Amino acid sequence: MSSFEVTGGIKLKGEIEPQGAKNEALQIISAVLLTSEKVTISNIPDILDVNNLIELLSEMNVKVDRIDRHTCIFQADDVNLNYLRSEDFKKKSGRLRGSVMLAGPMLARYKKAFIPKPGGDKIGRRRLDTHLLGFEKLGATFTYYAEDGFFYFSTEGLKGTYLLLDEPSVTGTANLVMASVMAEGTTTIYNAACEPYLQQLCKMLNHMGANISGVGSNMLTIQGVDKLYGTAHHILPDMIEIGSFIGLAAMTQSDITIRNVGLEHLGVIPDRFRQLGIQMNISGDDIHIPSQELYEIQTYMDGGVLTIYDHPWPGLTPDLLSIILVVATQAKGSVLVHQKMFESRLFFVDKLIDMGAQIILCDPHRAAVIGLERKNKLRGIEMSSPDIRAGVALLIAALSAEGKSVIQNIDQIDRGYQYIDKRLQHLGADIRRV
Numbered sequence: 001m002s003s004f005e006v007t008g009g010i011k012l013k014g015e016i017e018p019q020g021a022k023n024e025a026l027q028i029i030s031a032v033l034l035t036s037e038k039v040t041i042s043n044i045p046d047i048l049d050v051n052n053l054i055e056l057l058s059e060m061n062v063k064v065d066r067i068d069r070h071t072c073i074f075q076a077d078d079v080n081l082n083y084l085r086s087e088d089f090k091k092k093s094g095r096l097r098g099s100v101m102l103a104g105p106m107l108a109r110y111k112k113a114f115i116p117k118p119g120g121d122k123i124g125r126r127r128l129d130t131h132l133l134g135f136e137k138l139g140a141t142f143t144y145y146a147e148d149g150f151f152y153f154s155t156e157g158l159k160g161t162y163l164l165l166d167e168p169s170v171t172g173t174a175n176l177v178m179a180s181v182m183a184e185g186t187t188t189i190y191n192a193a194c195e196p197y198l199q200q201l202c203k204m205l206n207h208m209g210a211n212i213s214g215v216g217s218n219m220l221t222i223q224g225v226d227k228l229y230g231t232a233h234h235i236l237p238d239m240i241e242i243g244s245f246i247g248l249a250a251m252t253q254s255d256i257t258i259r260n261v262g263l264e265h266l267g268v269i270p271d272r273f274r275q276l277g278i279q280m281n282i283s284g285d286d287i288h289i290p291s292q293e294l295y296e297i298q299t300y301m302d303g304g305v306l307t308i309y310d311h312p313w314p315g316l317t318p319d320l321l322s323i324i325l326v327v328a329t330q331a332k333g334s335v336l337v338h339q340k341m342f343e344s345r346l347f348f349v350d351k352l353i354d355m356g357a358q359i360i361l362c363d364p365h366r367a368a369v370i371g372l373e374r375k376n377k378l379r380g381i382e383m384s385s386p387d388i389r390a391g392v393a394l395l396i397a398a399l400s401a402e403g404k405s406v407i408q409n410i411d412q413i414d415r416g417y418q419y420i421d422k423r424l425q426h427l428g429a430d431i432r433r434v
Ligand SMILES: CC(=O)N[C@H]1[C@@H](OP(=O)(O)OP(=O)(O)OC[C@H]2O[C@@H](n3ccc(=O)[nH]c3=O)[C@H](O)[C@@H]2O)O[C@H](CO)[C@@H](O)[C@@H]1O
Pocket: 023, 026, 097, 098, 125, 126, 127, 167, 168, 169, 170, 171, 172, 312, 317, 318, 319, 340, 341, 342
């Protein structure tokens, strides 16, 4: 497996354009199964998870016409249902979390679906209860095969109902929306997740002929329709990548402009980085981060130590907390990072501590960071990337550190960040894939 060799301490400069959003792409590409007509998707990120999902669809006999690396026409007019029972499907769909979202459209259109043991980041328990309970309420039954962790669903026909979700699961909501668009009658999904990924999915489905209202809220009402049609859809810029670049710029004292960020879809993300003291100039749809000598973490109005925590949208996505944490290590001041959703996502701080950061891991969910105020630089070390976002946090640490670092297991980073080494080289970074 490849590694990144990074020599840190270089101030970067230039412009960078975010890729299309990974988590939106996974939902949108799954939705092509809902129609036999052509669906054209643009701004697809060229990353491992998305390419694996496209490969799965292709194995299912969906016609995949790759116009270029970021645009694809899909047509699911002759799906091979037998493939879903194969060892190959089990193996390949287990590589990514997003493959669970094939189940909703399969149930809607073919009345049967399989969910294999899902892949994705090993960042703590990741239960599927919201998906399973929702499918059951819509009229599907399932059998669980414990020997291989496979769920098999079938239905006589899904029927609209009232769904009060167990939790606002992102992929769970997407699955249930896709299952109910062609169900008989009306489905109400309350406590729905409403991330921009889901808003985009609902918009696309409405363009295909679905009837979904409440988009952007936590209550979706879906009037079932008989059929969906082809459409074209453009994926939004990846908000997690944008947050990662803001953090990278601040930590490395770089002067970077992030172009075409889709500002109106970023929610609280810029504000959370501002709370770390990071300056940003907004110009049109671009974010310019000037080279900053020092950034100072704000306190609460009563002088209390700041806590940054994750929360379902419109709160801060958990996917940016590892980045927030690494950036705080060079700030002036202190912050408590509270990762409420996942229990194994903060363990990577061990590596930052080895590099010289001052962090107290209070428990699996909370880490207190005492900023070094740039009085000491982090030191380059050899490390391994445990998950996608921790991987990028370590990469940011390495780019800011004195000396050479080696980051192993970079498949984790490639799952979600497109050509990251080349794009960083373009900004002046000393990074090599070996
Ligand atoms: C492919 C994809 O889209 N992956 C994203 C998706 O994963 P995914 O959809 O798998 O994540 P879920 O939203 O289902 O939940 C993630 C975890 O958070 C917990 N949980 C969730 C909601 C809540 O209110 N409280 C709570 O504790 C769940 O129990 C679970 O352990 O959403 C996660 C949460 O934004 C992101 O980290 C992932 O990048």
